[in-house]
Amino acid sequence: MADVLLAVGLGVAAGILAGLFGVGGGILFVPTLTLGLGLTQLHAEASSLLAIIPTVVAGTWRQQRYGNVRWRPAVVIGLAAVAGVEAGVILAEQLPEHALRRLFGALVIMVAVQVGWRAWRRPGI
């Protein structure tokens, strides 16, 4: 029962992050499914994608009402991403994943600094 309550609570938190920042919520879904509900990593990653669907349907429905969704770019990005996944899967089998992961981590931090810096310099609250 405690596991279920924890999963529900973390689910709500993942949804808030998803709605607030336009991410899917997988950051919290995967650890909740593995550590909280005992799924294997593979099952958790697969099931996280399924959990993302109701999350983004609800979030996109609200964002549509708020007038924020640009549908054409969304479809272009989404379809291109599906092609990108195929490329990623093929390359993942051939590249030294651990070293690349660190490189990507460093890149993400640099992007974070740039996004933060641009916002910081902007006037307003």
Add this chain to the structure above:
Amino acid sequence: MPQLVLIGIAAGFFSALFGVGGGIVVVPLLLLSGRWQERPAMATSLAAIGIIALAGTISYGFHGELKPGAAMLVGLPAAGGAIIGTALQQRMAGRTLSLLFAILLAAIGIKLLI
């Protein structure tokens, strides 16, 4: 248009390679392109993720790796959370959203590094 295709490919590529979500690639690239405000960038990213997640789910479904019960146990509360999150977003300044998102992004970057 070509820029959006590249952003999509990058999002799919990095999520397959490192198991990160597409949103942490799409949102910053849209913001740094200089043509997108925070709210439309984040809302459009969310819609694009729907397509990515749907394709991924179908692919995993064929391999029998889905646990629908567990997925709905977190996914349905998350749908409620997403309604709260989007409502909160409308009340926040774009600049604040960018700053908070930068913190989230930095945390994910650190997690990838260690």
